[in-house]
Amino acid sequence: xxxxxxxxxxxxxxxxxxxxxxxxxxxxxxxxxxxxxxxxxxxxxxxxxxxxxxxxxxxxxxxxxxxxxxxxxxxxxxxxxxxxxxxxxxxxxxxxxxxxxxxxxxxxxxxxxxxxxxxxxxxxxxxxxxxxxxxxxxxxxxxxxxxxxxxxxxxxxxxxxxxxxxxxxxxxxxxxxxxxxxxxxxxxxxxxxxxxxxxxxxxxxxxxxxxxxxxxxxxxxxxxxxxxxxxxxxxxxxxxxxxxxxxxxxxxxxxxxxxxxxxxxxxxxxxxxxxxxxxxxxxxxxxxxxxxxxxxxxxxxxxxxxxxxxxxxxxxxxxxxxxxxxxxxxxxxxxxxxxxxxxxxxxxxxxxxxxxxxxxxxxxxxxxxxxxxxxxxxxxxxxxxxxxxxxxxxxxxxxxxxxxxxxxxxxxxxxxxxxxxxxxxxxxxxxxxxxxxxxxxxxxxxxxxxxxxxxxxxxxxxxxxxxxxxxxxxxxxxxxxxxxxxxxxxxxxxxxxxxxxxxxxxxx
Numbered sequence: 001x002x003x004x005x006x007x008x009x010x011x012x013x014x015x016x017x018x019x020x021x022x023x024x025x026x027x028x029x030x031x032x033x034x035x036x037x038x039x040x041x042x043x044x045x046x047x048x049x050x051x052x053x054x055x056x057x058x059x060x061x062x063x064x065x066x067x068x069x070x071x072x073x074x075x076x077x078x079x080x081x082x083x084x085x086x087x088x089x090x091x092x093x094x095x096x097x098x099x100x101x102x103x104x105x106x107x108x109x110x111x112x113x114x115x116x117x118x119x120x121x122x123x124x125x126x127x128x129x130x131x132x133x134x135x136x137x138x139x140x141x142x143x144x145x146x147x148x149x150x151x152x153x154x155x156x157x158x159x160x161x162x163x164x165x166x167x168x169x170x171x172x173x174x175x176x177x178x179x180x181x182x183x184x185x186x187x188x189x190x191x192x193x194x195x196x197x198x199x200x201x202x203x204x205x206x207x208x209x210x211x212x213x214x215x216x217x218x219x220x221x222x223x224x225x226x227x228x229x230x231x232x233x234x235x236x237x238x239x240x241x242x243x244x245x246x247x248x249x250x251x252x253x254x255x256x257x258x259x260x261x262x263x264x265x266x267x268x269x270x271x272x273x274x275x276x277x278x279x280x281x282x283x284x285x286x287x288x289x290x291x292x293x294x295x296x297x298x299x300x301x302x303x304x305x306x307x308x309x310x311x312x313x314x315x316x317x318x319x320x321x322x323x324x325x326x327x328x329x330x331x332x333x334x335x336x337x338x339x340x341x342x343x344x345x346x347x348x349x350x351x352x353x354x355x356x357x358x359x360x361x362x363x364x365x366x367x368x369x370x371x372x373x374x375x376x377x378x379x380x381x382x383x384x385x386x387x388x389x390x391x392x393x394x395x396x397x398x399x400x401x402x403x404x405x406x407x408x409x410x411x412x413x414x415x416x417x418x419x420x421x422x423x424x425x426x427x428x429x430x431x432x433x434x435x436x437x438x439x440x441x442x443x444x445x446x447x448x449x450x451x452x453x454x455x456x457x458x459x460x461x462x463x464x465x466x467x468x469x470x471x472x473x474x475x476x477x478x479x480x481x482x483x484x485x486x487x488x489x490x491x492x493x494x495x496x497x498x499x500x501x502x503x504x505x506x507x508x
Contacts, residue, residue, distance in 0.1 A: 011065055011192060014073045015140060018059040018090055019082030021052055024133040029060040031137055033374055035154050036064050037203055039146060040194030044069045046373035051312040057089045066192045070340070070375045070482035078143070080136060081107060082119070100184075102139060115184055122176065131173035138177020143184050148175075202379050206371040206479075207232030209341040210300055210364065213348025214272050215244055216384040219298075221264040221271040223249040223257040225279060228312055229368035230302035233274040254279035258286040258297065265296045266423065268391065268413035270352055274300040277319040278309065284326045287361055291331030293423040294401070294409065294448065296355035296362075300348075303367040315368035317478055323363045324505055332358065332451045335505040336460070337365040339481025342381035343502050344370075349385055350460070357390045358451050359411055365504070370479035394419025399430040403443060407450025452506060459508040466497025477501040 015032070017025040026047065033045045044063040050056035063073050076093045078100050079086070084107040087094075094101075094112065101114040108114045117139065119132050134155075141151055152171055159167045204212075210233050214222075224234040238248045247269075251257040257273050264271035275283065280301050290297045301323060305316040323335055334354050338344035344366070351362040392398075394412040398419025402409045409430075412421040422432030427444060429435045465485060472495060474484055481500050488498055501507065 011067065012069060012073060013064050013077045013144075014075055015062045015064070015078045015080075016059055016076045016090065016093070017062075017080050017082070017136070018057065018086035020055050021049065021058055022054045023082050025058060025060050025082065028133050028136055029062055031133075031154070031158070032062055032140065033203065034158075035137075035141065035146075035151050036062075037198060037201075037376065038154060039150050040198055041066060041192060042069050042195075042376055043203070044071065044373065044375045046072055046369060048315075049313050057083065057085050059086070059090065064192075066194060068376070069486070071486045072369075072373075072483070078102070078140070080140070082136075100143070102143075117180065122180070131169060134170045134173035135177035135180075138174035138179075139181040140177075141174070142178035142181025145182065148178065151178075198376075200379055201376040202382070203374055203376055204341050205232075205374045206338075206341065206344055206366055207236055209338075209344035209377075210274075210348050210366065210371075211236035211240070212382065213345040214298075214352070215240060216345070216382075216387075217349040217352035218270055218387045219246060219272050219352065220269040221247045221249070221261065222274065223251050223260040223264075223271065224274045225251050225254045225257050227254075227276040227279045228302075229304055229315075229371045230274040230276050230279075230300060230366075232371055233272075233300055233302075237272070254282040255286065258283040258299070259289075261297050261299075262286060262290055262293075262295050265355075266293075266414070266421075268416065270298075270356070270387075272298050272300060272352075274302070276302050276304050277306050277322060280319070280322065280326065285328075287327035287333075288329055288331070289425050290361045291327055291329065291333070291448070292425050292427075294359040294411075295423065296359050296411075298348075298351045298355050298362050298364070300364040300366065302371050303365065313368065315370075315479075317367055317480075319365065320477075320504065323365060327361075330445070331448055332360045332455065333505065334358070334360060334362045334455060334503070335365055336362070336502060337478035337504050338370070338502055339476075339478055339500055341375065341377040343481075345382050346385075347460070347502060349387070353385075353388050354455070354458070357388065358408060358455055360451060360455075365478060367479050391416065393417040394421065400432040401428060401430045401444065401447070403430060403447055405450075406454050407447045408454065409447075456506055456508060459506065460503040461508055462499050462501045462503075464497065464499050467494045468497075469494075470497035471495040472497070474498045475501075477504050 019025045033043050036043050041064045047060040049058040063069055076098050081103040101108055101112055102117045104118050105116040155170050156167055222237045241248045261271040261273045303319045305311040305314050336347040338347045351364050355362040391413050392410040394417030396418050398412055414421045424432050426434045427441050429440050484498050
């Protein structure tokens with residue numbers, strides 16, 4: 001992002017759609033995001049929603065700019081409320097700077113600039129009210145004076161599987177809305193300079209980035225008990241499963257999910273578990289199992305507010321202590337917390353390689369905002385690194401827990417060689433057989449903990465942004481990365497610097 005001296009930084013328009021679950025605001029947001037991208041604009045889209053299938057009050061925020069943008073904006077420039085409750089629900093985000101509210105006049109308090117648009121009245125002659133979404137899209141595009149060809153090409157491609165009639169009906173509905181929006185006298189001017197070539201960019205959300213990183217790392221098995229906001233990763237990998245030969249298991253509970261993943265790694269597959277805080281809490285004992293048996297496992301945890309069920313569909317960074325201390329006993333682990341899409345893609349690959357090399361649990365810590373927010377990323381940032389495999393072909397003399405100077409024993413795969421691959425959740429000797437010998441116990445504890453030195457040598461260093469002569473240093477981890485980075489860009493204060501940790505344990 002440029003500094004605040006550059007006027008292009010201020011050219012951000014925030015569009016908010018608000019309605020009840022089931023009204024299709026997610027569909028409108030998804031279409032607009034793709035259309036703005038085709039037009040050559042940068043986009044950032046995020047949503048917040050209540051924990052219900054129908055009703056309630058949900059909103060989606062879409063920020064557009066002709067400069068890169070990756071963070072949420074509180075200020076609303078254009079609001080489209082589909083229910084009267086939207087006004088009171090979003091009251092804290094409305095101000096005299098809100099440029100326009102498109103909705104029924106009797107919903108809007110005095111003092112706001114608004115255009116009386118009754119969507120129900122507009123579609124009274126329409127045979128199918130599902131086209132209200134297309135009309136709303138047209139109103140926004142008409143108000144912003146977008147080229148009609150952009151959305152006509154988009155809908156022709158988007159609805160191609162459904163046939164020409166559906167394409168025609170939707171384009172006609174968008175045209176109806178476009179005429180309404182185009183007739184509105186703009187209270188502000190949007191002097192965007194669209195980027196002519198967007199081919200180097202791709203539109204992703206956090207779930208996409210984690211999933212693509214897992215594919216790049218040759219993930220072969222995913223097990224999960226669905227739990228928001230982590231389910232998107234399960235859904236994505238399920239959609240890739242046939243093409244990339246991934247075994248997908250929706251388990252009966254979270255305990256089964258992590259135990260299946262541990263079993264998959266033991267058998268030689270690269271496995272991923274995706275869950276949220278409440279689900280991970282149930283996996284604590286199996287974390288210890290992985291620690292004691294020195295079996296690799298990669299766990300993705302999408303954070304949401306707790307304790308207990310908490311706020312199932314909201315966002316929070318409240319599970320760092322949980323993953324740091326999960327599991328009884330003392331054993332090594334690694335925790336990554338990506339702050340950008342490129343970090344998520346790269347760190348997911350690294351999580352699999354770290355788990356494979358060091359034979360430890362590796363946790364990817366994200367949150368609802370990160371997973372559900374869309375923005376553009378340079379395709380060149382999605383660099384695949386060749387997966388590294390660290391298992392060995394066993395011999396008859398093979399010892400699974402051989403004492404070594406690094407603490408890393410050779411990991412065998414059952415059936416790959418002639419040796420016996422014996423693992424045990426009890427304390428064990430080098431061959432993997434149960435023991436209560438005190439000297440062996442001390443040696444095995446020290447062996448496992450020695451891995452931390454090797455892990456630290458390969459750690460991901462934190463990123464520093466700003467002037468070395470700062471007076472104030474902001475320290476953060478995870479999804480706050482872009483929020484702080486863009487805020488500092490707006491402030492343009494050389495006395496403030498920023499350090500971001502994408503590896504939060506162990507810290508170099």
